Amino acid sequence: MHTERIGFIGLGIMGRGMAANLLRAGFALTVWNRTAARMQPLLELGAHAAASPAAAAAASDITFLCVSDTPDVQAVVLGEQGILAGARPGSLVIDCSTISPAATKDLAARLAERGVGMLDAPVSGGSEGAAKGTLSIMVGGEAADFARALPALQAVGKAITHVGPNGAGQTVKLMNQILVVGHALAMSEAFLFAQASGVDLHKALEAVQAGAAGSWMLSFRGPQILARDWRPGFTIDLQQKDLRLVLEAADAVAAPLPGVSLIFQLYRALQARGLGSEGNHALIKALEHLAGFEVISVQ
Ligand code: NAP
Numbered sequence: 001m002h003t004e005r006i007g008f009i010g011l012g013i014m015g016r017g018m019a020a021n022l023l024r025a026g027f028a029l030t031v032w033n034r035t036a037a038r039m040q041p042l043l044e045l046g047a048h049a050a051a052s053p054a055a056a057a058a059a060s061d062i063t064f065l066c067v068s069d070t071p072d073v074q075a076v077v078l079g080e081q082g083i084l085a086g087a088r089p090g091s092l093v094i095d096c097s098t099i100s101p102a103a104t105k106d107l108a109a110r111l112a113e114r115g116v117g118m119l120d121a122p123v124s125g126g127s128e129g130a131a132k133g134t135l136s137i138m139v140g141g142e143a144a145d146f147a148r149a150l151p152a153l154q155a156v157g158k159a160i161t162h163v164g165p166n167g168a169g170q171t172v173k174l175m176n177q178i179l180v181v182g183h184a185l186a187m188s189e190a191f192l193f194a195q196a197s198g199v200d201l202h203k204a205l206e207a208v209q210a211g212a213a214g215s216w217m218l219s220f221r222g223p224q225i226l227a228r229d230w231r232p233g234f235t236i237d238l239q240q241k242d243l244r245l246v247l248e249a250a251d252a253v254a255a256p257l258p259g260v261s262l263i264f265q266l267y268r269a270l271q272a273r274g275l276g277s278e279g280n281h282a283l284i285k286a287l288e289h290l291a292g293f294e295v296i297s298v299q
Contacts, residue, residue, distance in 0.1 A: 002027050006152060007060030009053050009076055009083070010097070011038045013233070014123065015066035017130030018096065018156040020045055022064075024133075025155035032056040053079070054086030062152055063087065066096040066123075069241050070103045077107055089115030092145055094152070096137075098122045098177070098242055101170040101249055108141070108166035117145040120166055122173035123157065124180075127233040128220065134158045138176070140169030174249055177242040181263045181283075183217035188284035191225060195295045201226055221281035225295060232279035239280040240267045 004027070008019040011033040019042050023029050029047040032055070033039050039049050050056035053076050057063045063083055065076055073095055077083045083093055093111055095104070095118065108118040119141035129135040135157035139146055146162045153160045163172045190213075194204045205222050208214070220233070243264040250257045266286040275282055288294050 002151060004061040004148075004152065005030070005059065007031070007050070007056035007063035008042075008047075009033070009056055009063065009065040010067040011042060012066065012068075013127045014096070014130045015064075016041065017127065017132075018064070018066060018123075018135070019047065020131075021133040022152060022155050023047060025152075027152065027155065030056050030059040052081035052086070053077075053083045054081045056086070057083040057091065057093075058086035058088070060091065062092045062094060062149065064094045064096060064152075068097065068238065070099040070245075073097050073099050073107070074103065078110065084111065084114060084116070087111070087114070087116045092117040092119070092148060094119045094121050094149055096121050096123050098173050098238075098245065099170060100245055101167040101174070102252070104140070104170050105167040117142065117148075118166060119145050119149055120169035121149070121153065122169055124173065124176050125157075126216075126220065130156070136176075137161070138163050138169045138172040140164055140166045140171075170245075171249065174242065174246045177239075177246055178257065178260055180217065181239065181243065181280075182259060183215045184221070184280060184283045185259070185263050185266075187215070187218050187222060187225070187281075188287050191222075191284060191295045192287050192291055195293070196291070201295065217281070221279070224279065225281055225284055228296075230275075230278040230282045232277065234280045235277050236267055236270055236280055236282060237276040240264070240271060240276070243267065 006022050006027045007030045009032045023045050030050050031039050031042050031047045032050040032053055104120045111118045119139050121137050121139045123135040123137050125135040136159040137153055137157040139162045209218050246260055269286050
């Protein structure tokens with residue numbers, strides 16, 4: 001049994017798996033979710049329910065949050081019933097959402113004024129990684145806070161890297177997202193080409209995924225495309241949010257990212273067609289639309 005009591009706010013696709021793994025690792029857990037019904041599976045595993053983020057933080061030494069976008073994190077931390085209203089001096093907040101690096105630095109400063117530590121600890125590895133406890137975690141913040149958080153982070157992730165001060169974790173996560181969408185576009189173009197050329201797509205996938213062209217995206221989302229299974233591990237809306245964050249952060253440092261700009265527009269076209277809640281691998285639908293044909297599995 002661990003001595004640090006944990007709070008977890010935001011039990012969506014990612015948060016629910018991470019919270020369950022903290023319970024399995026033996027941490028006492030208090031949860032809060034905006035839509036209360038989503039707390040039920042965690043309560044059945046032994047978590048306690050809080051009435052607000054403030055109450056969850058008040059009951060915890062370390063409070064995780066994993067919500068959607070920058071304004072959502074700001075609302076959950078700084079709102080009237082937010083974490084800041086309940087967290088005790090000496091406690092620690094760990095934000096696993098993907099949000100703005102600049103806003104993260106501001107939040108860390110606001111929490112520090114009250115003696116509360118903060119780590120930005122965005123994650124990668126999809127819904128599968130969250131469920132299995134195998135996420136990659138890129139952490140920004142003080143070294144002492146990182147050392148304190150490590151046992152809890154090890155309950156939810158495998159590759160856990162302290163990458164620098166507050167904001168650096170989010171910056172590295174945005175770098176991660178540049179790689180993710182590049183792989184998604186490459187996979188989409190590759191399938192479209194293979195389809196147009198008349199080769200068996202299952203055999204083609206099997207042949208290329210173990211070689212130099214392999215990627216997490218290809219191994220996990222390639223089979224989903226061939227099954228035309230668009231259920232989200234990560235939604236198009238959230239992927240688009242990340243690309244907006246990438247382009248804003250790149251603008252601030254004058255880094256040209258023509259590939260990300262293109263993919264941002266392709267995802268925008270899918271959102272305009274009402275597909276924002278589908279998985280990010282549905283990027284291929286934007287190319288299918290241009291090509292005038294669909295990738296169809298023959299199996
Ligand atoms: P999700 O399934 O849509 O869940 C979002 C969670 O945030 C829900 O619990 C939602 O509450 C809560 N929330 C959103 N806005 C809120 C607000 N204003 N106040 C309070 N709660 C709010 O999203 P997800 O896929 O778990 O992603 C969560 C974060 O992890 C995002 O920043 C995402 O970019 C990042 N991420 C996701 C993945 C992935 O593969 N899915 C991978 C890495 C990182 P309700 O239940 O009430 O809606």
